[in-house]
Amino acid sequence: MTDPAAGEDLDVSGPGLLDGKKSPAFPRPRRWAVVAAAAGAGIGAGLLGTSLHGHAWFPDGPESAIPYGSALALLLLAAVSTFVGMWSRSAWVVVWCGAAAYTTAGVLSLQLGSFGMIFDNTQGTTWLYGIAVITPITALVVWRLLHPRGKLSHRK
Numbered sequence: 001m002t003d004p005a006a007g008e009d010l011d012v013s014g015p016g017l018l019d020g021k022k023s024p025a026f027p028r029p030r031r032w033a034v035v036a037a038a039a040g041a042g043i044g045a046g047l048l049g050t051s052l053h054g055h056a057w058f059p060d061g062p063e064s065a066i067p068y069g070s071a072l073a074l075l076l077l078a079a080v081s082t083f084v085g086m087w088s089r090s091a092w093v094v095v096w097c098g099a100a101a102y103t104t105a106g107v108l109s110l111q112l113g114s115f116g117m118i119f120d121n122t123q124g125t126t127w128l129y130g131i132a133v134i135t136p137i138t139a140l141v142v143w144r145l146l147h148p149r150g151k152l153s154h155r156k
Helices: 031-052 068-088 092-110 122-146
Strands: none
Touching: 031 068, 031 092, 031 122, 068 092, 068 122, 092 122
16 A cells, blocks of 8 residues: 555555556545535534534533433534545544534624524533533544654654
8 A cells, every 4th residue: 555645546455446456546636626525514513513513411410411412413523524624534524514613603603683602600610611611622633643653753
């Protein structure tokens, strides 16, 4: 197997994979496609996460909320951001995706008249602040996956 970042062919031999023929590495996506994917994925994760974040389990009454909906929404954001970051081969795209999700959630949290989907409760606080925490963590994970230790160290 050769390095796909260098544009060399990948050896995809194996049972049922192109019968042992070589396939060219996937080309880098264009910049406009990366920006559109980051914005679209972020807005989509923001919308879906906002609709999901309100679910909670109340084991001892209304004072003890376990916001499992917010946790699942943050997992959704991390998964979507990781996918877009790995596809674009850039950890900065994860940051743009998280910024789009945060902007979407921020707009949906505005209490304009009788409209507002994110309230000042455990679920809303976990969702809004969780986006700001999960996004840089996911960006670091993607950066680490894209830059393995062996390729960064020049010393032995």
